[in-house]
Amino acid sequence: xxxxIKLNGRDFPWEAGMTVEDIMNKKNFIFPKIIVKIxxxxxxxxxxxxxxxxxxxxxxxxxxxxGG
Amino acid sequence: xxxxxxxxGRKLLTEYKYELGKLDKGYTDRSLYINISENKIDxxxxxxxxxxxxxxxKGFGLWYLWNGTTPTTKWNDPENExxxxxxxxxxxxxxxGSGKSLVCSISPMTNIPIDSNVGGYxxxxxxxxxxxxxxxxxxxxxxxxxxxxxxxGVITIEEAPLEAIDSHVLAEQLTEMxxxxxxxxxxxxxxxxxxxxxxxxxxLLNFSLYDTRRKVTRFKQAGRGGIGRVFRDKKVKAIVxxxxxxxxxxxxxxxQAIINKAGIKMHKEMHNLDDKQNRMRKVGTGYSVEIxxxxxxxxxxxxQYGGHExxxxxxxxxxxxxxxxxxxxxxxxxxxxxACAKTADNFELQTGPYKGQxxxxxxxxxxxxxGVGSNCxxxxxxxxxxxxxxxxxxxxDTISFGTSTAFVMECYTRGIINKEITGGLDLKFGNFEASxxxxxxxxxxxxxxxxxxxxxxxxxxxxxxxxxxxPDFLFDIGMEQKGLEYSEYGSKESLAQQGGFGLTNKGPQHxxxxxxxxxxxxxxxxxxxxxxxxxxxxxMFRTWxxxxxxxxxxxxxxxxxxxxxxxxxxxxxxHVQNYLDVVYGVTGKRLNTTDMVRxxxxxxxxxxIFNIRLGKGLRANDRVPYRSMGPVTKEEYESxxxxxxxxxxxxxGYDTEGKSTEEKMAVLRKHRENQYEKLIDAVYARRGWNSxxxxxxxxxxxxxxxxxxxxxxxxDLQ
Numbered sequence: 001x002x003x004x005i006k007l008n009g010r011d012f013p014w015e016a017g018m019t020v021e022d023i024m025n026k027k028n029f030i031f032p033k034i035i036v037k038i039x040x041x042x043x044x045x046x047x048x049x050x051x052x053x054x055x056x057x058x059x060x061x062x063x064x065x066x067g068g
Numbered sequence: 069x070x071x072x073x074x075x076x077g078r079k080l081l082t083e084y085k086y087e088l089g090k091l092d093k094g095y096t097d098r099s100l101y102i103n104i105s106e107n108k109i110d111x112x113x114x115x116x117x118x119x120x121x122x123x124x125x126k127g128f129g130l131w132y133l134w135n136g137t138t139p140t141t142k143w144n145d146p147e148n149e150x151x152x153x154x155x156x157x158x159x160x161x162x163x164x165g166s167g168k169s170l171v172c173s174i175s176p177m178t179n180i181p182i183d184s185n186v187g188g189y190x191x192x193x194x195x196x197x198x199x200x201x202x203x204x205x206x207x208x209x210x211x212x213x214x215x216x217x218x219x220x221g222v223i224t225i226e227e228a229p230l231e232a233i234d235s236h237v238l239a240e241q242l243t244e245m246x247x248x249x250x251x252x253x254x255x256x257x258x259x260x261x262x263x264x265x266x267x268x269x270x271x272l273l274n275f276s277l278y279d280t281r282r283k284v285t286r287f288k289q290a291g292r293g294g295i296g297r298v299f300r301d302k303k304v305k306a307i308v309x310x311x312x313x314x315x316x317x318x319x320x321x322x323x324q325a326i327i328n329k330a331g332i333k334m335h336k337e338m339h340n341l342d343d344k345q346n347r348m349r350k351v352g353t354g355y356s357v358e359i360x361x362x363x364x365x366x367x368x369x370x371x372q373y374g375g376h377e378x379x380x381x382x383x384x385x386x387x388x389x390x391x392x393x394x395x396x397x398x399x400x401x402x403x404x405x406x407a408c409a410k411t412a413d414n415f416e417l418q419t420g421p422y423k424g425q426x427x428x429x430x431x432x433x434x435x436x437x438x439g440v441g442s443n444c445x446x447x448x449x450x451x452x453x454x455x456x457x458x459x460x461x462x463x464x465d466t467i468s469f470g471t472s473t474a475f476v477m478e479c480y481t482r483g484i485i486n487k488e489i490t491g492g493l494d495l496k497f498g499n500f501e502a503s504x505x506x507x508x509x510x511x512x513x514x515x516x517x518x519x520x521x522x523x524x525x526x527x528x529x530x531x532x533x534x535x536x537x538x539p540d541f542l543f544d545i546g547m548e549q550k551g552l553e554y555s556e557y558g559s560k561e562s563l564a565q566q567g568g569f570g571l572t573n574k575g576p577q578h579x580x581x582x583x584x585x586x587x588x589x590x591x592x593x594x595x596x597x598x599x600x601x602x603x604x605x606x607x608m609f610r611t612w613x614x615x616x617x618x619x620x621x622x623x624x625x626x627x628x629x630x631x632x633x634x635x636x637x638x639x640x641x642x643h644v645q646n647y648l649d650v651v652y653g654v655t656g657k658r659l660n661t662t663d664m665v666r667x668x669x670x671x672x673x674x675x676x677i678f679n680i681r682l683g684k685g686l687r688a689n690d691r692v693p694y695r696s697m698g699p700v701t702k703e704e705y706e707s708x709x710x711x712x713x714x715x716x717x718x719x720x721g722y723d724t725e726g727k728s729t730e731e732k733m734a735v736l737r738k739h740r741e742n743q744y745e746k747l748i749d750a751v752y753a754r755r756g757w758n759s760x761x762x763x764x765x766x767x768x769x770x771x772x773x774x775x776x777x778x779x780x781x782x783x784d785l786q
Contacts, residue, residue: 002399009591028362032345035515035632042632062592064583064627066606 007059014055021048023059033064069230071245077230081212083222084109089198094156094319094654095119095184099128099514100199102214102225105146105206106301109223114200121772123615124153124200126183127671129172130678132203133181134777139681142303143176143294146207151200152191152259152307157654158617160190160403161316162331164338164648165619167401168194169275175293175574176269177468177523178551180679182293182574185614187400187409188275189257192617193218196318208303212332215246218311226304235274235509236427236461237259238306239285243278246310253278255312258285259303261296261461268521269466269514270553274460276534281396283414284428287460290402292577293552296463314402319654327653330402331647336407337628346625351392351659352408353383353434358383360438364708365558365584367443369497371547371695372556372704378447382437386449391415406622411465413455419456419501420508429457432466438556439470444477445497448706455504462511467577470525471553473503475524475546476516491514524548544694548573550684562588563740564599567747570692571603573675577622580607586638600750608637611668616651623647670773673756673763676770681761681781687761690748698740702729705736712736758786 005014007023020036020043023029036043037060043051053059089096101110114128122131129151136149154169168189173183194202197218204214214229232238239258247253258276267270273296274287290296317324342348346355357379360366364374365620384745387393391412398407432441432452440455441447459466464771473495480484480495487494493502494514509517519527524546532539547554552575559565564587569576586592593599613620629640635641648659659667677686699705705712706729713732716722720781754761756767763784770772 008589009594022554030362033627035637060590062590062637064631064637064640065582065624066586066602 003055004057005053005057007060008061011058016051018053018058019049020051020053024048024061027061030042031063032064034059035062035064037062071241072533074230074241079227081225081227082107085575086111086198086221086223088221090318091195091318093322096195096198096200098199098687099203099225099510100203101130101203103206104204104208104212104225104304105268107225108182109225112203121670123667123671124156125153125617126172126611126614128153128201129170129183130181130671130675132201133172133174136203136205137174141174143174143179143298143393147205148298149175150204150298150419151201151297151701152194152196154191155615155617157650159319160321160327160650161314162327163405164334164404164406164622166403166617167732168613168617168619170614171273171290171295173293173295173298174682175295175551176297177525178575180574181548181683182295182466182526184290184292184295185579186273186275186290187288187619188277189277189401190259190309190520192314192401193255193309196311196314196713197309202307204302204304206302209303211303213242213305214307216307216309218309219313222586225585231305233257233263233266233305234461235262235287236285239274239287242306242308243276246308252312254280256308256310256402257571259307260463261299262461262511264462264464264507264510265296265300265523266620267518268464268510269294269297269523270465270472270521272462273299273326274463274614277400281429286409286411286428287430288409289784291465291467293574300463321654322656323653326649330649334622334646335405338626339627340628342406344454345627347384348406348408348625350394351388352410352431354387354410354432354437355384356434357437362517363589364561367438367556367558368476369445370443370478370545371554371558372478373703373707374560376447376576379442381447381687382449382452383443391449391453396596404625408621415453415457417457417653418454419504427457429453430460432456435556436466436470439467440473440680443470443474443556446500446503449499455507458507462507464507464510467555468553469507470556471547472520472527475527476520478504478538478545479531484531484749485535487497489535512639523551524553525551544700547695548576549625549692550689550771554574554696556752557584558580558697559584563743563747564593564602566692566697567599567751570690570744571751572607572671573679574693580610592638596746598702599747600754603751604754605665608665608672609670610642611672614665615667617648622757627641666771670771671768673768673771673773674778676763677778677781678783685761687748689761690761692744694737694741696742698736699733703731705729705733760785762786
């Protein structure tokens, strides 16, 4: 059965061992100014490859371009 | 032709001498009025009421335009005006992006006011020459050049029959003519249009800056809405200003130290972070081409699609490594450390009257690359640079040209028009030769190029009335609204951005609100009320830059390191505080963020009522083409079938099994059109407008904008 986590408030399929970087690659999130938070805790850029996302986590990847 | 010969052809029509005056807190407190029908030049006072209610920049431009025109004024009537105004902060040299001016006129594309912001040296030098704004009215009998000598206090209007018309030649001639020597050239700035602007409604204005390192005259463009067409219709070849003695405190600010402090902080930020963020200093706004493609937002083949595997061929790395000169400070006004005005130097032209010449091409900006490139199915950087150059020198807006060419390419591909109609041009997607030939035809005033130069709004009428095209289909695929072509982002998957384009005052230009990431990717504004709040705040915030003479890019195309820990990172609070400090430093006004929005809201509502005065500005005028909302054709739907099928199931509970594409498209369309109407209701309510889009008397009173001239327009529409 596919597990689902929340990514920016929407369902996203989760796999055991998945990192922040894995999610960004799957979503093709290549914009250079993204804020990443897991359960409201900030994740630094250098930690993307090693930060594991757990089942049930609330992940936010906020792209900072708004208003123009 | 040498300069002396050009001068011999001149005939002086009038000369006006003035006291040089003095700047105080960002204002000269007067504006320059020039009527070229009567060869009359005069000084007008800038009143405290103007400063309180309209601030400057676009605010002053709209105010003068309202007073100079009537409810029946058309774009080519003599009373239509062109107003250039920088705003009180314009001209400081300590903070990035502080040399902008705003240009206003009644647009040939939309027949309502257009405002277009532009860099280059003209706006600041005009202010230092003693004028907060230049208000140009009337029509000359023959081609003229207006010259403002800001050191001697002399203004002349001369007939000028021999000078070139295309911008890159004319600006060189005039810079050479009016500068005392090579070092003096940086003190001259020229406003020009071009031969294309004589025939195409999408004409633009070029504002020059002399590049002392490259030793070439360069341009920034007031591109949108056809102001260049108005300029040439008035038979103005150029407006020249000269002022020597630029220094950092000429605005006579109240607190220089606070401006310096904000500027130094920004320069450090730019130095430390830009290479890790947007690389604006290396490639300018073109950094985002591949990014937009990755997020399915890059317009491809008339906005049918949002990405293409060849986007990388026109992406930033190709431009940096092969075309754009690196390592030079490319600001369009002194002190801009963002320096995003890139150029391709020694670029050899392959077509047209300047074929074989090596030129400097300003750009390409993102909008140009996407508009004349991907949106037309062209993924060759040389082709994009060539079109970019000719658009600029002919005085043609790359956005309207790109979007209009994409439209005719789709019409051609679908058999709506053919070679008999195009005069033999094979206007299939990807055909650079046909695209650039349209431009050359606009310059020469002949062929199908002249038709394309009228813009999509006019072409839809011609194609349906003369060639039997289905007007409903043309409405769906013709990416214009209010008469103005869309700028270069796909908005199908962002309802907020559909409003960001559709609920603008001047037409679908992204400089009011770009909300796609907040909405589509971040999911930060899920409800109608959330979207309405964003479509209230951001357009007002963006309007504010245009009141003061500021560039938007240093606000959020670089973000400070601690930004992510702030409560509203999307608004870049530290930069907003910088702006409040800079405005205080120059003018002595202590503003907070609420004040900023209210300053803009006064002008924004004034512009809305200006539209109503001219017969638009109501709900019916905010209708958008379906291509901006969803898939018009079967192939568009099927190219993203998984997405659309998923939405039908998840959002509407619609069972897609066994349904034809046409059936699914119809259900999706009904849903999306309904969503847009609900969005309009929410946005109008938040902005204080009634359900027909008319500002209420209560809101006008609250804003202090219940001026009798405005109340007269809206009182019967409440």
